[in-house]
Amino acid sequence: MSPASPPLPTARTDAGAGPLLRAWRERRGVSQLDLALRAGSSARHISFVETGRARPSAEMVLRLAEHLDVPVRERNELFLAAGYAPHYPQTPLDDPAMDTLREGLEHLIRGYEPYPALVVDAVHDVVAANRGVEMLLEGVPDTLLTPPLNVVRLSLHPQGLAPRIRNLRAWRDHLLAQLTRQLALQRSEAVRRLYEEVAAYPVPDGDTEPDPGPDGAGPGGSGGHLPGFALPLRLAHDGRVLSFVSSIATFNTPMDVTVAELAVETFLPADPATAAYLRTRGGGA
Known part of the structure; x- marks a missing residue:
C-alpha cells in the first residue's frame, strides 16, 4: 500500500x-x-x-x-x-527563442542512440525521445501513447510497461519516492494528481525477480545478476530481459522556469547482453 x-x-x-x-x-x-x-x-x-x-x-x-x-x-x-514582479521568465518550449535549446536537446539524445534517452518537463511529460525509447515502447497501446506522453504513467500503468518490468515493485517504489521528493520542493497540483493516480494502480502479488538486497544482488547478497551500483530497470522485450540503469541531468543555473524544469534521462545498459542487443537493433558496430 x-x-x-x-x-x-x-x-x-x-x-x-x-x-x-x-x-x-x-x-x-x-x-x-x-x-x-x-x-x-x-x-x-x-x-x-x-x-x-x-x-x-x-x-x-x-x-x-x-x-x-x-x-x-x-x-x-x-x-x-514580496510585492515584486517575477524575476524569472517562463518561455514556452515551442517559442522561437527556444529553437537552439530544443535542437540541442534533440541532438543530444540522438547522439546517445542506440541507448534510450528522453527529455521530460516538470510533470514528467515527454518533450523529446530518441529511437531507443521508441523501441522499448513497441506493443504499448496507442491510448497510452497519445500526447502528452507521461513517462511515470507509462511505466506503472497496467497496460503500459508495468507487466513487462521484472522488478516492478522496486522500480515503482523508486518512481513514487521521486515524486514524493518533488512534492516536498514545489507546490504542483499536477504532480500531486499524477502521484495519486499512479499510486492507485494495482500492484502484482510478486515480481518475477526479487528486490535487490543491500548490495543490489538480491536477498542472497552478491552473486546475483542485478548490478550492485544502482537500481536497475529490468524490462522484458523481444523474448529477452533488458537491464538498464538511469541517470538524470538538469541545467546548471537556469534563468528560465521552463528550462529549470527540463530533465534529460538516459538509460545505460547494465550488462553486456543488453548493450549488444541495442547495438544490433540500432545498427551499431
Missing part, C-alpha cells in the same frame, strides 16, 4: 514573503543566524523579514532564495509575495 502524497508547501502571497522564507529555511534545516551569515545580513533582519516587520529588497529575496536553494518557479512566488 502506497503512502499518501505529502502535503504541498503552503504559499499565501497575501501574507507577504516572510512566511514563505521561513518555511523554506526550516525545510532546509538552516537557522536564522546561519542564513544571515550566508546572505550577508543579520539574524535580526532575517527575523524581521520572516515576521513581516521588514520588507526585503528584491536583491535580498534573490539572495535568500539562492542560499536556500529554492526552485526557480518557487522563487517567482517569493518575488510576488
Whole structure:
C-alpha cells in the first residue's frame, strides 16, 4: 500500500514573503543566524523579514532564495509575495527563442542512440525521445501513447510497461519516492494528481525477480545478476530481459522556469547482453 502524497508547501502571497522564507529555511534545516551569515545580513533582519516587520529588497529575496536553494518557479512566488514582479521568465518550449535549446536537446539524445534517452518537463511529460525509447515502447497501446506522453504513467500503468518490468515493485517504489521528493520542493497540483493516480494502480502479488538486497544482488547478497551500483530497470522485450540503469541531468543555473524544469534521462545498459542487443537493433558496430 502506497503512502499518501505529502502535503504541498503552503504559499499565501497575501501574507507577504516572510512566511514563505521561513518555511523554506526550516525545510532546509538552516537557522536564522546561519542564513544571515550566508546572505550577508543579520539574524535580526532575517527575523524581521520572516515576521513581516521588514520588507526585503528584491536583491535580498534573490539572495535568500539562492542560499536556500529554492526552485526557480518557487522563487517567482517569493518575488510576488514580496510585492515584486517575477524575476524569472517562463518561455514556452515551442517559442522561437527556444529553437537552439530544443535542437540541442534533440541532438543530444540522438547522439546517445542506440541507448534510450528522453527529455521530460516538470510533470514528467515527454518533450523529446530518441529511437531507443521508441523501441522499448513497441506493443504499448496507442491510448497510452497519445500526447502528452507521461513517462511515470507509462511505466506503472497496467497496460503500459508495468507487466513487462521484472522488478516492478522496486522500480515503482523508486518512481513514487521521486515524486514524493518533488512534492516536498514545489507546490504542483499536477504532480500531486499524477502521484495519486499512479499510486492507485494495482500492484502484482510478486515480481518475477526479487528486490535487490543491500548490495543490489538480491536477498542472497552478491552473486546475483542485478548490478550492485544502482537500481536497475529490468524490462522484458523481444523474448529477452533488458537491464538498464538511469541517470538524470538538469541545467546548471537556469534563468528560465521552463528550462529549470527540463530533465534529460538516459538509460545505460547494465550488462553486456543488453548493450549488444541495442547495438544490433540500432545498427551499431
